[in-house]
Amino acid sequence: MRADRTTYATGDAYVSTGMIDSRAPAEAHRTPAAPGEPLLTVEDLRVQFTRGGRRINAVNGLSYEMVPGKLMAIIGESGSGKSVSSRALMGLLPGTATITGSIRFDGRELIGLDEKELRKLRGGDIAMVFQDPARSLNPTMKIGAQISEAVRAHADLDKKGVQARAVELLRLVRLPAPERRFHEYPHQLSGGMRQRVMIAIALAGEPRLLIADEATTALDVTTQAQIMELLVELRERLGMAVIMISHDLGLAASYAEDVVVMYAGRAVEHAPVRTLFSNVRMPYTRALLGAIPALEREPHSMLPVTPGQPPDMSALPQGCPFRPRCPNATDKCLEHPPFLEHEPDHWYACWHPAGTELDTAPEVTAAVAPATAAEAAHHSTAHDQGAAQ
Amino acid sequence: MTTAALPRVPGDRDPRVSPLRRVTGSPALRLVGKRLLMAIPIMLGVTILTFWVLSLIPGNAAQQLLGAEASPEDVAQLEEQLGLNESGVSRYLSWLGNALHGDLGNSLVSRQPVSEILADRLPVTGELVLLAFVVSLLLAIPVALLAAHKPNGLMDRISMMISTLGLSVANYVLALLLVLVFAVTLGWLPAIGYVPLSDGLWANLKTMILPSAAIGLPLFCFYTRFLRGDLVDQLQQEEYVTTARAKGVGSWQVLLRHAFRNSSFGLITVVGLNLGALIGGTVIIEQIFALPGVGQMLLQAINTRDFVVVQAAVVIFALVAVLANLVVDLMYAVLDPRIRYGSR
Ligand SMILES: Nc1ncnc2c1ncn2[C@@H]1O[C@H](COP(=O)(O)OP(=O)(O)OP(=O)(O)O)[C@@H](O)[C@H]1O
Ligand code: SF4
Ligand SMILES: [Mg+2]
Numbered sequence: 150m151r152a153d154r155t156t157y158a159t160g161d162a163y164v165s166t167g168m169i170d171s172r173a174p175a176e177a178h179r180t181p182a183a184p185g186e187p188l189l190t191v192e193d194l195r196v197q198f199t200r201g202g203r204r205i206n207a208v209n210g211l212s213y214e215m216v217p218g219k220l221m222a223i224i225g226e227s228g229s230g231k232s233v234s235s236r237a238l239m240g241l242l243p244g245t246a247t248i249t250g251s252i253r254f255d256g257r258e259l260i261g262l263d264e265k266e267l268r269k270l271r272g273g274d275i276a277m278v279f280q281d282p283a284r285s286l287n288p289t290m291k292i293g294a295q296i297s298e299a300v301r302a303h304a305d306l307d308k309k310g311v312q313a314r315a316v317e318l319l320r321l322v323r324l325p326a327p328e329r330r331f332h333e334y335p336h337q338l339s340g341g342m343r344q345r346v347m348i349a350i351a352l353a354g355e356p357r358l359l360i361a362d363e364a365t366t367a368l369d370v371t372t373q374a375q376i377m378e379l380l381v382e383l384r385e386r387l388g389m390a391v392i393m394i395s396h397d398l399g400l401a402a403s404y405a406e407d408v409v410v411m412y413a414g415r416a417v418e419h420a421p422v423r424t425l426f427s428n429v430r431m432p433y434t435r436a437l438l439g440a441i442p443a444l445e446r447e448p449h450s451m452l453p454v455t456p457g458q459p460p461d462m463s464a465l466p467q468g469c470p471f472r473p474r475c476p477n478a479t480d481k482c483l484e485h486p487p488f489l490e491h492e493p494d495h496w497y498a499c500w501h502p503a504g505t506e507l508d509t510a511p512e513v514t515a516a517v518a519p520a521t522a523a524e525a526a527h528h529s530t531a532h533d534q535g536a537a538q
Numbered sequence: 539m540t541t542a543a544l545p546r547v548p549g550d551r552d553p554r555v556s557p558l559r560r561v562t563g564s565p566a567l568r569l570v571g572k573r574l575l576m577a578i579p580i581m582l583g584v585t586i587l588t589f590w591v592l593s594l595i596p597g598n599a600a601q602q603l604l605g606a607e608a609s610p611e612d613v614a615q616l617e618e619q620l621g622l623n624e625s626g627v628s629r630y631l632s633w634l635g636n637a638l639h640g641d642l643g644n645s646l647v648s649r650q651p652v653s654e655i656l657a658d659r660l661p662v663t664g665e666l667v668l669l670a671f672v673v674s675l676l677l678a679i680p681v682a683l684l685a686a687h688k689p690n691g692l693m694d695r696i697s698m699m700i701s702t703l704g705l706s707v708a709n710y711v712l713a714l715l716l717v718l719v720f721a722v723t724l725g726w727l728p729a730i731g732y733v734p735l736s737d738g739l740w741a742n743l744k745t746m747i748l749p750s751a752a753i754g755l756p757l758f759c760f761y762t763r764f765l766r767g768d769l770v771d772q773l774q775q776e777e778y779v780t781t782a783r784a785k786g787v788g789s790w791q792v793l794l795r796h797a798f799r800n801s802s803f804g805l806i807t808v809v810g811l812n813l814g815a816l817i818g819g820t821v822i823i824e825q826i827f828a829l830p831g832v833g834q835m836l837l838q839a840i841n842t843r844d845f846v847v848v849q850a851a852v853v854i855f856a857l858v859a860v861l862a863n864l865v866v867d868l869m870y871a872v873l874d875p876r877i878r879y880g881s882r
Contacts, residue, residue, distance in 0.1 A: 241783055272786035284777040288876060289799050299785040334875040350785060
């Protein structure tokens with residue numbers, strides 16, 4: 150483990166809610182990346198929804214950092230807080246959400262901005278493309294009107310200028326016959342074309358950060374690849390940073406440079422994509438990858454693809470949230486593992502990272518997926534005893 | 539609606555489609571045709587039912603006209619004169635035959651042609667309904683927009699309170715309250731009576747304000763609640779609203795251009811469906827305010843067993859309901875591009 154890690158000072162630069170517990174040193178503060186200042190720094194971001202007296206902690210101290218122009222993937226299973234945390238960046242969460250922590254974009258704190266500043270930010274500095282292009286375009290408005298609206302929100306142009314810019318944007322996203330499509334309605338376009346329109350809308354304000362929230366999930370494989378290629382190309386042409394949110398690790402591996410793995414509303418592992426795949430540390434990421442070396446796996450055994458249930462966000466377990474499902478878990482894991490830069494550029498939050506001397510991974514039976522959390526716990530204890538003999 | 543499996547683009551001319559098919563293939567025209575065809579069984583059903591119910595009520599027009607003291611011979615003579623001695627079926631069929639030729643017959647009681655009576659009475663009911671509708675919608679839309687702009691805000695709470703109150707009062711109770719306050723206590727408006735539009739707009743309006751308020755206020759409450767709820771649903775649940783917000787457009791623009799546009803479909807449906815109930819309401823209100831409208835005519839005709847006039851009123855009411863549904867469907871077709879281009 151590295152010695153020179155910076156620990157994150159709690160209670161610094163963000164709204165204190167009394168929610169921050171005493172398990173410091175919690176999330177670590179990342180030292181500025183080498184090529185210039187970070188574009189986006191998320192620190193101990195927490196989002197809590199209050200619904201019917203119940204509190205749902207959708208995001209629980211998320212921290213990550215991103216330099217300009219990067220293509221970063223955020224992955225994690227359903228409900229891990231990917232969408233909520235990225236909507237928090239743009240102030241798009243409903244009134245039932247309480248947001249604390251810090252989001253700095255280009256040195257400016259975004260939490261606590263008023264509605265007017267947020268409106269300038271949305272679509273201006275940060276833009277977003279959503280999952281389902283059939284639902285995210287207004288069915289009763291023409292494509293042209295929907296793009297023009299975005300153009301007008303960020304540029305002072307006359308009617309002709311707005312239209313010219315809108316058509317130019319449609320051309321930029323390679324929508325065939327943009328002049329004709331301008332006068333059509335969303336239902337007249339295919340899914341892939343609609344998503345191109347969504348991207349054109351997102352580009353209207355020349356954003357420096359584009360968030361694609363599962364932008365290709367609803368599309369077929371071929372269209373998915375085309376849209377991803379388009380995003381990669383646009384990023385290079387326009388020099389913007391892209392966050393792609395996905396629960397598809399394969400997709401992230403093919404396109405992203407950096408990967409943040411989220412679990413239960415936190416970042417649990419963050420590394421350049423190569424590092425992550427060659428030296429996976431988090432048992433959760435390993436489970437996502439199904440990357441237990443084949444030698445250690447019994448023939449015909451089940452792949453340990455994240456056994457157990459995703460955590461209940463209103464009642465997280467004590468200590469590491471992955472503990473009930475983790476084959477490596479020990480009593481140490483009742484204490485919360487800090488998210489630290491344990492190796493250069495490789496961040497994770499785990500007491501027993503895989504492939505290190507602290508690894509407690511069971512050698513044989515880890516391959517047999519325990520069905521429930523209780524079973525998982527039973528399994529690992531049984532194993533510890535086995536290893537001791 | 540059957541549509542071609544091929545994706546259609548407006549302006550596309552499919553050479554396989556004949557010019558005639560192209561015209562009749564217009565979704566709007568097909569819709570009108572379908573609705574009008576459906577109107578036929580509805581009208582037949584409604585008139586037959588009315589006829590049958592009237593025949594169940596003891597007494598007929600001859601007895602009602604001559605009074606209780608009349609001799610059975612006189613009654614029988616008048617019955618023959620009015621054609622009441624024939625069987626119900628043949629009376630209905632001859633009425634139907636004439637009606638199909640545009641002749642709704644003469645009132646059994648006043649001998650006046652029904653078309654003349656309707657010409658007098660329809661404008662009164664029409665004005666009442668129109669005023670109630672226009673005023674309730676003109677008030678409900680801005681109030682609902684203000685309420686939905688800040689859910690649970692001050693405007694929202696106030697409008698919720700008023701509309702809950704307004705919906706819990708029956709319209710005849712409201713009518714009496716209005717009379718009590720504005721006619722009896724304040725003396726601003728007449729309690730009953732009717733002045734035709736030809737005697738001056740203000741004189742006419744003075745007699746129409748209270749009756750149309752009695753009908754329109756509950757409507758206003760209902761529309762406000764409905765529209766507010768639908769707008770809030772759109773704002774909270776629809777993904778295109780998030781897209782609009784993510785573009786950086788202002789909250790009023792999101793509300794008006796996006797949410798309201800889509801909520802208007804629901805509102806139109808509700809307004810159209812309401813029309814039937816509304817016309818039912820006019821019968822009571824015209825009675826309370828002594829307005830010489832179709833509703834009042836209907837009640838009088840039932841009392842005198844004047845089946846010719848009753849039938850005319852029923853036909854009118856049913857026709858209005860059918861037309862209202864047609865208008866709703868056509869508005870849908872105009873407002874919703876997915877229907878306009880026949881892709882759904
Ligand atoms: N408006 C809301 N009110 C209450 N809870 C919410 C709301 N939006 C999201 N949540 C909860 O927050 C948690 C995180 O949701 P989020 O949408 O961020 O997950 P995700 O990682 O994007 O998952 P997916 O892969 O399914 O999109 C979930 O438990 C979800 O139920
Ligand atoms: S080993 Fe412990 S700290 Fe690491 S993921 Fe498993 S439960 Fe969490
Ligand atoms: Mg999501």
